[in-house]
Amino acid sequence: MNNSLFYKEKPIISGSSKDFYETNDPNIFKVIFKDVIHGRGREDTIKGTGRLREEFCYYFYKLLEKEGIKTQLAPNALAERGIFVKKLTMLPLELIVRYVSRGYWVDAHKWPLLSQGITFDAPVVEYCVKWKKQTQYLPYEQLSFAQKKFHAFFSHLPVLQKILMPTAEIKDDPRVNLDMILTLNKYAKDDYLRGHLLQNADEERELRKLALKVNNILKEFLNSLDFVLEDGKFEVGFLPHSRDFIVADEYTQDSSRIRDKFGASLSKDLFRQQKSKSEIYDGYALLTEGIKNYVK
Numbered sequence: 001m002n003n004s005l006f007y008k009e010k011p012i013i014s015g016s017s018k019d020f021y022e023t024n025d026p027n028i029f030k031v032i033f034k035d036v037i038h039g040r041g042r043e044d045t046i047k048g049t050g051r052l053r054e055e056f057c058y059y060f061y062k063l064l065e066k067e068g069i070k071t072q073l074a075p076n077a078l079a080e081r082g083i084f085v086k087k088l089t090m091l092p093l094e095l096i097v098r099y100v101s102r103g104y105w106v107d108a109h110k111w112p113l114l115s116q117g118i119t120f121d122a123p124v125v126e127y128c129v130k131w132k133k134q135t136q137y138l139p140y141e142q143l144s145f146a147q148k149k150f151h152a153f154f155s156h157l158p159v160l161q162k163i164l165m166p167t168a169e170i171k172d173d174p175r176v177n178l179d180m181i182l183t184l185n186k187y188a189k190d191d192y193l194r195g196h197l198l199q200n201a202d203e204e205r206e207l208r209k210l211a212l213k214v215n216n217i218l219k220e221f222l223n224s225l226d227f228v229l230e231d232g233k234f235e236v237g238f239l240p241h242s243r244d245f246i247v248a249d250e251y252t253q254d255s256s257r258i259r260d261k262f263g264a265s266l267s268k269d270l271f272r273q274q275k276s277k278s279e280i281y282d283g284y285a286l287l288t289e290g291i292k293n294y295v296k
Helices: 049-066 144-153 156-166 178-187 202-225 277-295
Strands: 018-022 029-032 036-039 044-047 072-077 083-086 095-099 119-129 135-136 169-171 229-239 246-248 258-262
Touching: 018 095, 029 169, 044 229, 049 083, 049 202, 095 202, 119 178, 119 202, 178 202, 202 229, 202 277
Parallel strands: none
Antiparallel strands: 018 029, 029 083, 036 044, 072 083, 095 119, 095 229, 135 169, 229 246, 229 258
């Protein structure tokens, strides 16, 4: 535990699953994982899962560090609640490694181009641009006749005008290859992306190598428990004046698909499958206790 650091009462950043707090060290944040879980358009609170994710992330990052991989952990990172992490400049890419066909390329509401549960001949590495979802209100002329009638009936109420107007959603996290990453780095309209992605093909090769190494380390740990890693994702960042990739943000039960030897889910898919809160908690707890015992 880091007794020399204290953090401010209000988070500087409050995300959907984590809160980030400034500390008395300008180079270190405290991150507290929330007991919130979301997916497939649903959200719920499951008490204790935030702490389970904190501990899983901490011990997995310690395992990565033993293997020579740099992580965002600050010294004495694990607190009674939360983790102390180094302040980084994040690369706006998400790295995904897939061993089995699930999720994005299978689910009917995504892109169902593959059948469920195919074990690939070799791991598949994907890159996603971290691009915030945008919602736009449809122009009136694009509404159906029924929508126009409904809107006309209630539109005199100012507080309901925007609520009642149907919306079009622009999907986030587009999948990209090296050429598109380099193109976006040079020409993207959004300052958040332009100049902040990979700089060249050498960086992509290094990042791909890192993605495979990180996930293979997790896969080896899970195999020791007779568990199966089907896919996992994480992000990287940089310290000031450096282009060395540092594993960052979180790698937890929420960012992976893990099953036992009988095919039962142990990670976030439990929520997607609408299992009970106790089943979800137990799955998360099993993985957290497993990694704690493996690393200690």
